[in-house]
Amino acid sequence: xxxxxxxxxxxxxxxxxxxxxxxxxxxxxxxxxxxxxxxxxxxxxxxxxxxxxxxxxxxxxxxxxxxxxxxxxxxxxxxxxxxxxxxxxxxxxxxxxxxxxxxxxxxxxxxxxxxxxxxxxxxxxxxxxxxxxxxxxxxxxxxxxxxxxxxxxxxxxxxxxxxxxxxxxxxxxxxxxxxxxxxxxxxxxxxxxxxxxxxxxxxxxxxxxxxxxxxxxxxx
Amino acid sequence: xxxxxxxxxxxxxxxxxxxxxxxxxxxxxxxxxxxxxxxxxxxxxxxxxxxxxxxxxxxxxxxxxxxxxxxxxxxxxxxxxxxxxxxxxxxxxxxxxxxxxxxxxxxxxxxxxxxxxxxxxxxxxxxxxxxxxxxxxxxxxxxxxxxxxxxxxxxxxxxxxxxxxxxxxxxxxxxxxxxxxxxxxxxxxxxxxxxxxxxxxxxxxxxxxxxxxxxxxxxxxx
Numbered sequence: 001x002x003x004x005x006x007x008x009x010x011x012x013x014x015x016x017x018x019x020x021x022x023x024x025x026x027x028x029x030x031x032x033x034x035x036x037x038x039x040x041x042x043x044x045x046x047x048x049x050x051x052x053x054x055x056x057x058x059x060x061x062x063x064x065x066x067x068x069x070x071x072x073x074x075x076x077x078x079x080x081x082x083x084x085x086x087x088x089x090x091x092x093x094x095x096x097x098x099x100x101x102x103x104x105x106x107x108x109x110x111x112x113x114x115x116x117x118x119x120x121x122x123x124x125x126x127x128x129x130x131x132x133x134x135x136x137x138x139x140x141x142x143x144x145x146x147x148x149x150x151x152x153x154x155x156x157x158x159x160x161x162x163x164x165x166x167x168x169x170x171x172x173x174x175x176x177x178x179x180x181x182x183x184x185x186x187x188x189x190x191x192x193x194x195x196x197x198x199x200x201x202x203x204x205x206x207x208x209x210x211x212x213x214x215x216x217x218x219x220x
Numbered sequence: 221x222x223x224x225x226x227x228x229x230x231x232x233x234x235x236x237x238x239x240x241x242x243x244x245x246x247x248x249x250x251x252x253x254x255x256x257x258x259x260x261x262x263x264x265x266x267x268x269x270x271x272x273x274x275x276x277x278x279x280x281x282x283x284x285x286x287x288x289x290x291x292x293x294x295x296x297x298x299x300x301x302x303x304x305x306x307x308x309x310x311x312x313x314x315x316x317x318x319x320x321x322x323x324x325x326x327x328x329x330x331x332x333x334x335x336x337x338x339x340x341x342x343x344x345x346x347x348x349x350x351x352x353x354x355x356x357x358x359x360x361x362x363x364x365x366x367x368x369x370x371x372x373x374x375x376x377x378x379x380x381x382x383x384x385x386x387x388x389x390x391x392x393x394x395x396x397x398x399x400x401x402x403x404x405x406x407x408x409x410x411x412x413x414x415x416x417x418x419x420x421x422x423x424x425x426x427x428x429x430x431x432x433x434x435x436x437x438x439x440x441x442x
Contacts, residue, residue, distance in 0.1 A: 174376070216361050
């Protein structure tokens with residue numbers, strides 16, 4: 001168990017170091033976030049809260065596909081073989097999940113800030129909504145991390161991730177829209193806690209499935 | 221010809237004759253469209269059964285990588301998709317007359333749309349790979365992953381969107397079909413109908429399986 005944790009920590013450290021050294025990918029996604037929202041602002045101006053909400057989560061979806069896609073696609077087969085010999089498949093996927101979760105939190109908070117600056121500040125409960133956005137970013141990243149693993153093994157690109165993932169992400173997106181609509185109204189609606197718990201339950205399900213199924217993808 | 225194939229024919233004849241002949245209860249604006257129940261609802265049970273069988277063979281493949289398990293998984297998924305399309309078609313035609321529109325954002329319509337998208341993605345993923353062993357393994361993984369996300373989805377969706385389905389109480393729950401609307405005669409028809417259509421789905425799949433295995437053999441012989 002402790003060996004597993006140290007392996008995960010080492011793999012996570014590797015990913016973070018890689019990100020710090022090859023900064024172009026990180027800034028690349030950041031610029032993608034900024035330019036998408038800027039184009040959206042030019043096209044839409046400042047929309048109504050419901051539209052704002054819908055656009056926000058759709059943009060999150062596309063940011064997630066782009067941010068997470070590279071996590072497996074960037075690894076060439078030689079290096080994958082090397083990781084295979086030094087760490088277990090489960091440690092590897094858990095490290096990727098944690099890394100992508102952290103990456104998505106950074107991207108989500110950035111896009112929330114940009115949305116509030118450019119698209120109009122319609123959020124009534126900023127702190128609560130930031131929490132929802134972080135939870136949502138992590139939820140999206142979980143599903144797409146596993147799908148990017150599948151797409152990488154099939155030697156496919158980000159378009160394949162979108163095809164595989166968009167039908168599967170619907171429950172998360174619907175719940176997120178419902179929870180975040182509550183953050184736009186004056187009155188806090190009931191059932192928000194329950195919805196968040198359902199979302200957390202779905203996240204746990206995805207993690208469990210990923211941990212069980214990843215070893216089958218891994219071996220060649 | 222095995223006994224269950226004869227039973228399938230008998231049950232489906234019974235479904236068609238009984239389904240069109242019996243007196244049906246008068247429920248709201250349904251009139252005689254209620255007879256659609258004998259054909260529309262069994263599509264869903266058949267679809268679900270074939271997709272579950274496909275899932276089982278995908279799990280079997282991962283446990284024991286044997287090419288036949290992969291062929292079973294994909295052929296059952298294909299039949300399931302066809303039955304899904306048929307269920308959607310019969311439902312939309314019926315909705316045209318009763319709800320006034322063929323598509324009305326109903327949770328069950330959304331659910332089947334998602335299921336079709338998932339399995340189309342599964343077939344595209346399969347076709348994107350040429351290495352047989354790799355194709356079988358990766359698509360089995362996706363099949364299992366997608367199925368276990370799809371199940372909570374069809375439990376969550378009806379609680380998020382208002383439903384027009386008979387017995388659907390929108391946010392209050394997900395009753396698939398309101399059993400109270402069925403009279404005894406209808407029950408006598410619909411129960412064999414479930415079994416008959418499901419057996420037809422399995423029959424079609426076994427034929428396709430034989431064809432699939434046969435083509436593989438002839439191709440490898442050449």
